Amino acid sequence: MANGSTTTGTATGTATGTATATATSDVAAPDTPRRRPALSPSRAGDFKQCPLLYRFRAVDKLPETPTKAQVRGTLVHSVLERLFALPRTGRTPGAARELLRPTWSQLAEESPEWTELFTDPASEEELTEWFTSAEKLLDSYFAMEDPRTLDPEACELHVETELNSGVLLRGYIDRLDVAPTGEIRVVDYKTGAAPREIGEAKAMFQMKFYAVVLWRLRGVVPRQLKLLYLSDGQALAYTPDEKELARFERTLEAIWEAILRAGRTGDFRPSPSKLCGWCSHQQHCPSFGGTPPEYPGWPEPDPGEESALDRAD
Numbered sequence: 001m002a003n004g005s006t007t008t009g010t011a012t013g014t015a016t017g018t019a020t021a022t023a024t025s026d027v028a029a030p031d032t033p034r035r036r037p038a039l040s041p042s043r044a045g046d047f048k049q050c051p052l053l054y055r056f057r058a059v060d061k062l063p064e065t066p067t068k069a070q071v072r073g074t075l076v077h078s079v080l081e082r083l084f085a086l087p088r089t090g091r092t093p094g095a096a097r098e099l100l101r102p103t104w105s106q107l108a109e110e111s112p113e114w115t116e117l118f119t120d121p122a123s124e125e126e127l128t129e130w131f132t133s134a135e136k137l138l139d140s141y142f143a144m145e146d147p148r149t150l151d152p153e154a155c156e157l158h159v160e161t162e163l164n165s166g167v168l169l170r171g172y173i174d175r176l177d178v179a180p181t182g183e184i185r186v187v188d189y190k191t192g193a194a195p196r197e198i199g200e201a202k203a204m205f206q207m208k209f210y211a212v213v214l215w216r217l218r219g220v221v222p223r224q225l226k227l228l229y230l231s232d233g234q235a236l237a238y239t240p241d242e243k244e245l246a247r248f249e250r251t252l253e254a255i256w257e258a259i260l261r262a263g264r265t266g267d268f269r270p271s272p273s274k275l276c277g278w279c280s281h282q283q284h285c286p287s288f289g290g291t292p293p294e295y296p297g298w299p300e301p302d303p304g305e306e307s308a309l310d311r312a313d
């Protein structure tokens with residue numbers, strides 16, 4: 001069994017038919033030791049796509065201004081999390097819509113800079129239009145699933161495990177369903193507007209990452225990895241097997257090794273692709289005539305954290 005394995009999140013499995021919830025809501029004490037460097041699916045995906053992008057995000061921590069669509073994704077994820085905290089019978093489309101504005105108020109309070117995406121002050125018309133677009137994503141969700149028939153074990157589940165090689169994996173799972181038989185389903189909501197062919201490989205990488213973490217934490221290979229694309233109502237399901245996850249684990253270890261090598265030397269090279277169109281750092285990128293800031297050295301404490309925006313792509 002791996003060391004230092006944790007799961008935290010919103011436990012929702014309260015009704016009959018669900019496995020015992022293992023999610024807890026522990027809060028780090030103020031004197032908690034600094035967290036070790038870890039690999040998250042978002043940052044691993046960044047490094048695979050472009051080492052320099054990884055550096056800008058995880059090492060330099062250059063600011064990125066989210067788009068309204070990204071913030072809307074975070075809002076919809078939060079609403080779905082709150083929806084599953086309601087009793088089964090209350091999980092209706094109307095209830096989800098009613099959660100939108102109070103959930104936004106809370107998010108806006110926690111991240112006031114997000115409100116700057118709207119005109120100052122935001123007109124009711126502008127906000128209504130934005131909420132309507134979020135409602136469409138929620139309607140799309142209800143067309144794919146009836147949440148009254150589900151009792152997830154946890155939503156927004158923080159998972160962390162250490163591989164035998166010492167690599168620490170860390171991430172957040174949108175939803176974890178566990179059948180009475182013990183079979184695990186990992187569910188991820190996709191709210192972004194990026195073309196499917198670009199997002200799909202990235203999304204499957206993320207899902208396999210979670211599958212490895214759960215396999216190492218619980219000793220069970222998840223039965224299904226399920227992606228729900230709320231922008232077009234399509235679902236994608238995948239069944240991993242143990243051999244494949246073992247190979248994927250080695251891939252993650254190789255990525256972490258490569259990150260540490262680059263971290264020691266500061267040699268994070270750009271790797272231009274069609275994904276550069278979504279990169280916020282072209283002005284610092286040599287492939288676009290820019291100059292990176294001076295390398296600040298390997299960060300202490302670590303990269304490996306994912307923001308709410310990372311988790312809501």
Ligand code: SF4
Nearest residue numbers: 050270272276279285
């Ligand atoms: S613009 Fe492209 S090549 Fe440059 S850092 Fe961003 S993703 Fe990498």
